[in-house]
Amino acid sequence: MFKRNVIANYLGQGYIAAVGILIVPFYLEQLGTEGYGLVGIFTMLQAWLQLLDIGISTTLAREAAKSKINTVNALFFKKLKFVVVSIFFTVGLILFLISVWAKNYIIENWLSTSLSGDTVTISLLAIMFSVTLRWCSAPWRSAIVGLEKQVILNITQVTITTLRFPCSLIVMSFSEEKITTFFKYQALIAVLELVTYFALANIYSPKATGSILPDRNFLTNAKSTFKFALAIGFTSSVWVVVTQLDKLILSSLISLQEYGYYSVAVIAASGISMLSMPVAQAITPRLTNFFEQGDLVKLKEQYANTTKLVAAIVAPASIILGVFAEEVLFIWTRDHEVVNGASNILRWYAWGNGLLALAAFPYYLQYAYGKLRLHVIGNVIFAIFLFPTIYLVTKSYGAEGAAKVWFVQNLFFFLCWTWVIHNKFLKNYHLNWLISNILPFTVGPVLVAIFSKLCLGEHSLFFTIAMIAIVSMISLSINLFIYNRPSRLWKK
Numbered sequence: 001m002f003k004r005n006v007i008a009n010y011l012g013q014g015y016i017a018a019v020g021i022l023i024v025p026f027y028l029e030q031l032g033t034e035g036y037g038l039v040g041i042f043t044m045l046q047a048w049l050q051l052l053d054i055g056i057s058t059t060l061a062r063e064a065a066k067s068k069i070n071t072v073n074a075l076f077f078k079k080l081k082f083v084v085v086s087i088f089f090t091v092g093l094i095l096f097l098i099s100v101w102a103k104n105y106i107i108e109n110w111l112s113t114s115l116s117g118d119t120v121t122i123s124l125l126a127i128m129f130s131v132t133l134r135w136c137s138a139p140w141r142s143a144i145v146g147l148e149k150q151v152i153l154n155i156t157q158v159t160i161t162t163l164r165f166p167c168s169l170i171v172m173s174f175s176e177e178k179i180t181t182f183f184k185y186q187a188l189i190a191v192l193e194l195v196t197y198f199a200l201a202n203i204y205s206p207k208a209t210g211s212i213l214p215d216r217n218f219l220t221n222a223k224s225t226f227k228f229a230l231a232i233g234f235t236s237s238v239w240v241v242v243t244q245l246d247k248l249i250l251s252s253l254i255s256l257q258e259y260g261y262y263s264v265a266v267i268a269a270s271g272i273s274m275l276s277m278p279v280a281q282a283i284t285p286r287l288t289n290f291f292e293q294g295d296l297v298k299l300k301e302q303y304a305n306t307t308k309l310v311a312a313i314v315a316p317a318s319i320i321l322g323v324f325a326e327e328v329l330f331i332w333t334r335d336h337e338v339v340n341g342a343s344n345i346l347r348w349y350a351w352g353n354g355l356l357a358l359a360a361f362p363y364y365l366q367y368a369y370g371k372l373r374l375h376v377i378g379n380v381i382f383a384i385f386l387f388p389t390i391y392l393v394t395k396s397y398g399a400e401g402a403a404k405v406w407f408v409q410n411l412f413f414f415l416c417w418t419w420v421i422h423n424k425f426l427k428n429y430h431l432n433w434l435i436s437n438i439l440p441f442t443v444g445p446v447l448v449a450i451f452s453k454l455c456l457g458e459h460s461l462f463f464t465i466a467m468i469a470i471v472s473m474i475s476l477s478i479n480l481f482i483y484n485r486p487s488r489l490w491k492k
Helices: 002-022 024-053 056-067 071-109 117-146 150-164 166-173 178-204 216-253 256-292 296-323 325-333 336-359 361-369 373-425 430-437 440-456 461-484
Strands: none
Touching: 002 024, 002 150, 002 256, 024 117, 024 166, 024 178, 024 216, 024 256, 024 325, 056 117, 056 256, 071 117, 117 150, 117 178, 117 256, 150 166, 150 178, 166 178, 216 256, 216 373, 256 296, 256 325, 256 336, 256 361, 256 373, 296 325, 296 336, 296 361, 296 430, 296 440, 296 461, 325 336, 325 461, 336 361, 336 373, 361 373, 373 430, 440 461
């Protein structure tokens, strides 16, 4: 089931990533740079709204994985779903009403744009409605992940993505008010998404006899679950602030047009993170099951093999995208202004996202153990040092400065804090993890990418595309060969 879920996740996430990236030039053409800046605001708000999740979605996924073990866990999960529904829909309604009240302040005091007031107002209301509904969808999507029904999840996500992105171009083609039409259409798709995920989560949940209403026994047993949720929620909140603070600061310091260029770079670099998400979705419930069954040997073996798989795929993608940032942006957008404004931002975000994908593995380990204390401490320390740095650097050096800070923060987390986590949960394993599971998959891509960049020079567009494709295939082939080659070191 694990391999099937990984394959399904890669196919699904690969399609989502490809569509999300390939659609950008069409959006720039249809919406304009300022319109696409609003899309960037849309994306940023979705990320910030995770602050209100307080770990519920992640906890629901873990409880979904445990619900398959016995009927007691299944009944607990059934009651927990009822509690989550009540919380999310109540908070969602309050949130949307607050956004309606605050819309004038946002338009007058935050955004710098030449778009008409009506266009911005309608777009912001549609954005907040969509963001709220997508936030309410998150727990049910997580529950499906925990239930390991990831094939049907990916089919659903591919369908919704097709409706959200390619089909939106068709809808906009019938309207003169393209920006407002786009965001109204996104709100409609958000409704469909919520209904679909909610239905699937309930269909695939284990059947349990008993009332869905919480009782005294549920509240007693739920204490540890809520404690775990709060730990995840606090950590997630700090991480959202850490990863989204630059975007929030930039949205008020630069024009909406410049923010559009910045958003293009961030979207392009997000493809790196998407390469690791399929494996993350599959490994968390699997590691949780191994831990609950007390099989730590299989847990460690799964952890090591999955790290190698992600490193083999993510390392070449991150390295090549950063080295060939200018070429990739021009191939993608055919716009020299976008290339000039976004290439350096893309480079640092691509490398930073590659480090982030690998640094996330110790979190998966803590998640399986149900112990997130060190993860919380690490993120708090990280945030304390990051906040003044990100503000001063962004204010002085703009988007490119923020991108460099993003890279440095992830490099620090990868080199330092992963060692602390491994030393706690897998004694004497960290050095082996770095040397055997990650390092072999970075050397080849680095050498191939740098050599090819030096030899590229000025060539035709077709030659550039062919060169990047060949470099990518060579790097990936080298890594897959290493991944499939037995090694005594890996067996330690």
